[in-house]
Amino acid sequence: MIKMTETQASVPTTPKKRSIWLEVFRRMSKNKMAMFGLAIIIILVLTAVFADVIAPYEEVAIKQNLAQRLQGPSAKHWLGTDEFGRDIFARLVHGARVSLKVGIVAVGISILIGGTLGAVAGYYGGKIDNVIMRAMDIFLAIPSILLAIAIVSALGPSLFNLMLAIGISSVPSYARIVRASVLSLRDQEFIEAARAIGASDFRIVTKHIVPNALAPVIVQGTLGVAGAILSTAGLSFIGLGIQPPAPEWGSMLSGGRAYLRYAWHVTTFPGLLIMITILALNLLGDGLRDALDPKLKQ
């Protein structure tokens, strides 16, 4: 609403915009569960960033040491060792890098493709809208994990293909969300005002509609990262994800499956970490949703 003055848009909006997000954060900070989730995610991100400092990649997370295989948790190996004698804690630390990267990039791909399609469909309406949304319905008819499996099996398992497959498989939900917000914004007065002073469609969509349609996308994106991490683990579990020896939570789990009888810790800890990560993202996503919900504003 502040952006009705088209020509000076960039100058006065910057400080104002930041305060909107500060406001959201202030509201969210009252939600203990959401802050708990945020804290866990910050720890995970720091772990991923400083993974090499915590445990050297080649020597500890990759190099096999068969003399020490399948050892239980001890002072030397906090979470024990896996079937190749590698330290599970170190592999989980490096796995955080993979999971977070896949999660964020995959969601980025979904938002980019889905958001663009949804914005175009909602803004132009009519035939274009119909064609795009019917195509999305078709994608929705295939369960997303199945679509991801089909895409990865066709393209071959690699980090990039995995991100692409998971990203594409959740495009329709973002298209729907963005379309719905664009539809509600399209006919508002400030858009009309922008059009009246001669702003192009591209400028209206990118400068005026997108920033205002961001809130639901951010919520869905947070929950989407959780979904993407789960899908990655699932695909790796059936051998279609990150290939060994690279440390990935799902494939670590799958590797330990054969030794369930002798070494419980190999499957237990990666799964526990996946669960904690997803839990944290869900808490944060729910908290963001509440904080961004205009109905709850005092």
Next chain:
Amino acid sequence: MHKYVFRRLLMLIPVLLGVTFIVFSIMYMTPGDPAQMILGEKAPAEAVERLREEMGLNDPFLMQYGRFVKNAMMGKFGRSYTTNREVFAEIFSRFPATLQLASLGVLIAVAIGIPVGIISATKQYSLFDSISMIAALIGVSMPNFWQGLMLILLFSVYLGWLPSGGYGGFANFILPALTLGTSSAAIITRMTRSSMLEVIRQDYIRTARAKGVNEKTVVNKHALKNALIPVITVVGLQFGYLLGGAVLTETVFSWPGVGRLLVDAIKQKDTPMVQATVVFIAVTFSFVNLGVDILYAFVDPRIKSQYK
């Protein structure tokens, strides 16, 4: 009402055509030559070329797709590259196992999810509510396949009460059905609770209370009927997912269902089998969704009246 069902069935046709197109295109992009795969690595080039011609692999993309749809409509998806059996016969022989598991899973999910959701909503912020909400949150955050492995660890490895996998007696059903059921239960609990909370705040509930209807009748007769309408959708969606998306759970428990058939087919690069299973699952999923929508229209008079 008939008009509505008919229109929905009609709308399914383009969706299914689209699904076959997507699946076919994805498989078309798969590197590797099927003819070479059938004949083996060492087959002479001319033989491979002859088979390619015979299988129509040299035809343009759209022609191949047209043929695929034509055959698919007659249920002909070709033969498996590995077993040489008709792929559809194979899928149908596996489907009962998946259907049984999904049904039992949904049954467990509904049996837990709906009562817990209702009690949570009627006793909002009570200890019961907090505990069940935390449990539900953990339930939706847990990877299904990991939960399956943990159940195996506890009930098969340590306690030795139940088999860790395979198909057969009732005992074999318990762990996989629990794995699927509890994670769906978590979703259904959350949905039931929030839907119930929304309904309880409505004016007509306050009216019912004000005129002295006892709390039990208010919940059971007035609130529940309306609160359960959105829950039906979630239950239906979960059933659809379990029919198709139980791929990982079936793998964990060596369950001879459609999901594991797909995973095995992918590992063996058995293209006709992969195509047929994905199409089959998508079709099943679409029909379940259609069924849910129709059921929805039946239980919600507001929708029903639109199509009279």
